[in-house]
Each structure stands twice: as structure tokens, then as C-alpha cells.
Amino acid sequence: MSVKWPRFLIPTQLSQMIRTQKNPLTALKIFNEAKSKFPNYRHNGPVYATMINVLGSSGRIAEMREVIDQMKQDSCECKDSVFSSVMKTYARAGMVDEAVSLFKTLPQFNCVNWTGSFNTLLRILVKESKLETACRLFLEHSCGWEVKSRIGSLNLLMDALCQINRSDLALHVFQEMRYQCCSPDKESYRILMRGLCEDGRLNEATHLLYSMFWRISQKGGGEDIAAYRTLLDALCDNGHVEEALEILGKVLKKGLKAPKRCRGHLDLSYCCNGEDIERTKGLINEALIRGGVPSMASYSAMAIDLYSERKIGEANQVLDEMRDRGFKPSLSIYEAKIAALCRCGGVEEAVKVIKEEMVEDSCVPTVRLYNIVLKGLCREGKSAFAVGYLEKMARQVGCVADKETYSILVDGLCCDGRFVEASGILERMLIRSSSPGVETYNTLIRGLCLMGRQYDAVIWLEEMVVQGKLPAVSVWDSLVASVCSNMTEAGVCSETLEKLWSS
Template sequence: MSIRWPRVLTPTHLSQIIRSQKNPLTALRIFNEAKEKYPSYRHNGPVYATMIDILGNSGRMSEMKDVIDQMREDSCECKDSVFVRVIKTFASAGMVNDAVKMFKSIPKFNCVHWTESFNTLLEIMVKDSNLESAHRLFVKHSCGWGVKSRVQSLNLLMDALCQCKQSDLALNIFQEMDFQGCYPNRDSYRILMKGLCQDGRLNEAIHLLYSMFWRISHKGSGGDIVIYRTLLYALCDNGKVEEAVEILGKILRKGLKAPKRCCHQLDLSQCSNGEDIEATKRLINEALIRGGIPSMASYSAMAVDLYDEGRIDEAEKVLDNMRHKGFWPSLSIYEAKVAALSREGRVSEAVKVIEEDMKEGNCVPTIRLYNTVLKGLCDAGSSVLAVGYLKKMAKQVGCVANKETYGILVDGLCRDGKFLEASRVLEEMLIKSYWPCAKTYSILISGLCSMGRQYEAVMWLEEMVSQGMLPDLSIWNSLVVSACCKMSNTDVRYELFTRLSVHSSS
């Protein structure tokens, strides 16, 4: 396919040209031809990033590596975000070793800082439970000048250790932070407090709370209440209700800087009997909310934390109290609520959040929020209903369906056996220049064959091949079986076996 080259080529123009190509190999050919046609032209970082993304999204790892090598040889300035995407691409393809090699080679590129790449790779290793490799990576690279901050990486390591029930080691890391030249942030305290409480190390957790009073909470931030709640809940669960009430008083005075009049108004006597632990916890929640100076931060932190833990009813009470005080829920609260309802299979209530609650609160849903609802609908077998939200999203300013949106809908429709509807959504997806993976094509083609829709299946096969993807054996088997079941369709059969011959010869 020939293109119309401009009189003067800029990297921005070339990015637009290659992004509009359906076949990633065609885009790569145009990318390489640019230097030949324009001797004075030179690729910059953004156009390299565009080409790398195109090849990575289409699974062309070999070609992507070649472009990365070319970027290194050109020594053009590139951003850390390019390597973040490459590392994630390698990891999602099961090529973790290549992701590690990519990170280690970053100093050879014209990239000033690579903190985010470092944290991305560390997080991947932690999720794969490869703690030894993560530790070696941290020790070797965390002190380099390319890594600007180590707090996030140390938090990742602490979180991994806490999940492995090794909060004692996480505590050692926490205590070494000062010697590492960095200081614990609120996430550091949150992660460690949760780990210590889960392991029953309540004495260490209490000491952690006291250190937090003078380091983090000296201004009485409302966002700290989730950390306080973790300790207080753990004390209650371990039968130490009286100690929890005593510490709650210190939290109100020293942590939340509650005015004396608020402390006097709180009746904590009902907490002391310890007969109903859940009721005591609810009273603690109320005390933390009412005891401090009401703020958006405190309400938001408490509500999001409760939704994340699946304590939906308690979170709803926080929202009621919040509205009563004149605060309206933030976007983060709605996102946490929708996610919690979707996990519980309460999809109709999640839909109501977007349809009614957010409208009442003058809050505009984001694409991330819509995707959560759509996934919930598809998981509940309501993929056709989910498709209807595409039109609603199109009418909403600033909310554009992305690749994840279409992927959720196509996969959901295919799971529900709605292959013709999936074809229509996939057509819209391609119009928006979002390219699905080979697996999506395979599922759709096989599904259409099972319905006896060989013509549509062959059309999608053509589209798949035009994008440089090689159909696997299951697709050809589905097409052969479908064609054999409908032998009267001579045209389809002839076209199918022609393509089979071409495929086998290649």
C-alpha cells in the first residue's frame, strides 16, 4: 500500500501516519523508509515510542526489540515512560528475563531518570513472588543516580513481605529507611500497620502508632484514620477492647487533633464491655469520623477503605454521615463503591451508582468507572446491556471508550454466545484504531463458525491476516468443520480451501 508523503516530514506527522496503519509491519516499513526519503529527517523520542507501542500491542516482540536497538543507536532523548511500557509488554508476554535485560540496558539510552521503570519491574517481581530477585534488583540499582526516590520501592518490598506473613522483616526495612536517606510516608505506615496486625504483633503496631503521631500525624490529617482503624480493629479482634478504647482517646487527641468539645461529646463507654465486637467496631468508626475535624479527606479515606474490604453497609453509613455534614462523595469513593458492588455480584446497584447517585452528586463518571461497570455486567451475563453504554459514553463530554472498553465488551459478548453482536462492536473498535489481539480474533472466528456464519468468519480471517497476525490451527479446524457441515455453500468452501492452500504454502 502506497502512501502520500508530505513535502516536509516531521516526527509528529510520521506518528500520525504509522498510527493509522492497520498492519504493524506496514507501519514499521513506513517508519524505516522515512529516513531514506528524507535525508535530513531524524526520528525523535515520541515517534520511537509510537512505533514501539504499535509493535508491542500487536505482539511483534522481535521487531520491537529491533526498533529499541535503533533508538539506542540514534541516542535520541527518550522518557522513562517508554521503558515502563516495554517492561510491562515483556512481562505480560511471559518474558520477564527480557524485561530485566531491558531495565539493565537503560543507562545505554539517552534517558535521564528511570525511577518508574525500576518500580514497575520491582512490582512485577513482587507479584510473581520472586522476592529474592526483587531484593537483588533493589540492592544493585536503588542507589544509582537514575533512581530519584526509593520510598515507593521500599513500600513494595514491605508490602510483599507483609503478604508473606513476614512483617518482622518488613519492620526491619521500615527502621532502615532513615539510613537509606529516605523517610516513611503515609503508605509506609499503612502497609506496615496492616502487616503487623495481621501477624498479631500488636505491641510493635502500637509503637508504630506512637512514632506516627510525631512524624506523620502532627497536623492531624484526616487521611490517617484508616491506619488508626486497622490497629483498633486488631485490638478488638484480639479481645483487647479496653486497650483499644484507651488508644482511641490518644488518637483523637494526638493524631486527629480533635477539639476538646468533640471529645466530650463522644460516649465511648458502650465500647468497653466488649460483648459485641462488630458493634464496637462501628462505634470506633463513628468516633474516628466525628471525633476529628470533619473533612473530605477523612470521609473519603474511611469510605474507600471500607469498600475495599467489602464492608459495604458500614461504608454506606459513612456516606450518609458525610452528606449530613455537607460533603458530597468524591470520584474515588464512587469508584471504590462500584468496584465493591461488582465484586459482590450486585451489578444492578453498581449501575444505579452511575445512573442516579453520581448525577445527584454532580459527579461525572470516568472511563475507568464505566469499564468497571461494564466488566461487572459482562461477568453477570448481561453483555448486551453493557453494549448499550457505548452510546451513553459517546454523549458524555470527556469520556471516550478506550481499548479496554471494547475488549471487555467483545470478550463478554463472545462468552455469552453473541458473536454477531461481538462482530459489530469489533468493527467499531477497529474504526477507532484499537487493534485486538490474536486471541480475540480466534474466539470470534470460532464462534461464528459454530453458528454457521462462514462468510463473516472468513471476513474476520482476512482482517486478522491483514494485520500481520498468523491464525493458529484451531481457527483453521473451526473453518474446515463449519464448511464441511454446510457443503452446499460452494463459494465459501472454495474461498476457504484457497486460503488453506495459501496458508499451508507459506
């Protein structure tokens, strides 16, 4: 390995040198040699963060753990985001217990704020259905001075409890918030309201709504409209239409602070018979929009909430009403709409939204939005069509395809058996200094072997090894089987395979 060292080394230079290395083990060697070549040099937090991130993203867990231990011994100041990243790496590798152990050793590091890693670990535990461990972790560490904000953690726990139909326990968490020196926010009310309604606990949900009037909606916040709609819909679904209409009046007056002139124009006579529940719910939703003071916040909350429930028709009506009132749909609304369309198999319609609706509303698509569409297209086996969006993104100012974009396309093409096209996209990905995961390489190499393209397969195997990634055993099996079935190329490939195997 030939490295051009500067005359004087500073941490910023070393971070750059590490990031430019293809092979994480080469980067680690440079990292370790720096101290011996420059006796007065000391690694700082950002350098450690760079090295840990490089090793973690390439799956080098053992080496990453050694660097973490070295960072602890150096006692240099490090950011909480480093530990959050490491915990995510452990989770991807199925090593949740390691993530918990790391968090418990944080007092041994020079890190004064653990809020991010605390919340990250809670999310991991909830996702892995380790709810008891998550609750125990919260009780043990939430009151420490290192965790600056507890509301996000409490919301996370409430959401997890509601997802397993234990809104009764979520309600206890909500009521304990004041003992944790924090007040519930809009998200707290939204999570708990939905959980209570889904569990049929309508009395508790109604009391929760009334508490919103004086705790969070003093000024008639439009974002609260999603929580109000959740309760009113649930009441209608359970046959309590009259109670829903009574509460609607209170919502308009006390929750949304709607003036009398707005409330007076509402015609809810069709709701009284309660025979057509869906029409009644539609009228109530319309009343929430038209009866209050028009605002971007209320329209956005209602539209996004409806799209998340895949009620695309009703959400589209909100967008029409929004435009009639002089408001233009935001990017977040379009993201919710396109995600809903893709989930419901309407990818072509989602593409049309980008081409027509967003252009009319002067809303510029982002990489995140394009990635949603690309996932939908690849899910429907239209990966070849999805590739065309790379050119469209390249022509759009400020919209550069990222690692996720290329990974979606490579995986999608491989799933469709288009391994040659996937190779081309992967080449473009590497040019931009991004690299896919190990499984993407494994899938591509196996696919090329099935097509009889042994030479291409070996080229990608070499690239994989250069990057320090370890091929799966099935990759070697595929290569051997492919080479043996084509004796013409056996002489060309066998020598290379022997070299790779020995490396």
C-alpha cells in the first residue's frame, strides 16, 4: 500500500484519506499508522467517527469494536451520533444485545449527551419486539442528565404499546409524562387517540380530546385536526353519530377556534339519520376543513392522515379544496400521496402526479420522492422503466441520485433478472463513490453466473474483495458450477478464482 503522507498531519486530512479508500481494511491501516508516523498527532472525535462509520457500513464488526475500544481509551470527546450509528450497525447484523451493552458502557466514554443513542436503542428494541427490555431501559436511564429530552422516547413507547393493542398501558405512560418533567406534544395526542379508538376505548378517547382543548389547542392549532378526525370517525363507525356531531361542534368552537360565520355555513342535516356512515364521515371531514379557519397546517394534517390510511379519494378532495382556497400542496403532501399510490398499486398514477400535478403547483420533486416512486416501480417489476429516472434526476437542478437510489435500481433489476443492466447501474454507483451492501453483490454475481457471463461475475467478485466485502459461500458455488459448465472459459477464469480464493 502506497500512501502519500503530508508533511504535517491534521485530523481533517486523515478523515479525508480514510474516506477515499475503497477497502475498509486499508483505511484502518492508514488510521493506525498515523500515530507512529506523526508522534505529536492525536485522533479526535470526528476521525474516530469517520473510521467507525467506514467499518460499520462495510460490515467489519470486529474491527469496528476495536476502534471503539481505542476511542474509549483515548477519552477524546465524541458525539452521540457515533453511538447511534454503531447501534444501527449492530441491529442490522442481528446483534441487538451488543447494542444494549454498548449503551450501558456510555459512562466510560467522553460523551455528555446520550439522547440520540437512547432513542435509537429504544426504536431498535421496539422493532425487535423486545418491549420489556425497552421499558426497563427507559426506567433506568430516562431520568439521567445525559438524556436531554424524554418526550420522543415516551411517544415511541406509547406507539409500540398501541401497535400491540395495549392502549390502556399507553394511557398510563401518557399520564406519567408530568412526572417525567415533560408535557405531551401534538404527536403524543395523535398516537394515543388512534390507539384508544382502534381498541374501542371511546370514553377515554373523548376525555383525551377534551384535554386537548386546554392543553395543546389554546390557539386552535390546525395540526390537531388529524386527532379530532380519528375520534369522530371512530364514533361514527360505532354508531354514535349524534355524539360525533355534538363533539364536532365543540371541536370547531374550542379546538379549532372557528368563528361563528364559518360554523354557521355548515349543513350537517344529511348526517342526522346515520344511515350512510361513510357519507356522514365525509361530511364531518369536510366540516373540519371548511368550518375552521383555513390554514396550510390543517389541510396538510388532514391530507397526510387520509393518505396514510390509503383513503386516496377523500385525500384528493382535500387537495382540491386546498387549491380552491388558494393554498398549494406542499412537498410532504405529495410524498404522502405518491407513497399511498405506490402501496395501492397505482405506480403509473404516481408517475403522472410528478409529471403533471407537481408541475402545475410549481413543486419540485426531491431525491426522497423519486426514491419512493422507484421502489414502487421495482416492486411491480418495472425496473427497466425506473432506470429512466436517473436521467431525469440528472437534468433537474439540486436533485442528485444518492446511494439509496442506486441500491433500489440495482436490487430491482436483479429481481427482474436484468443482471447486465444492473451491472451498468452498479458501475455508475461506484463512480459516485458509493457502494451497495454485500447481499446486492452476492445476488448480482449469482445472476451473472446463471446467464453464463463468468467474466463479468469474476470482475464484480474482484471489486467486492477489493472493497473488503466477504462473498457468501453460495457465490463461490455459483462461480465454480458456471465455470465447470463452460470449459471454453475455464482456463481464463480458474486462475483468477484461485487468486481470489487465496486472498
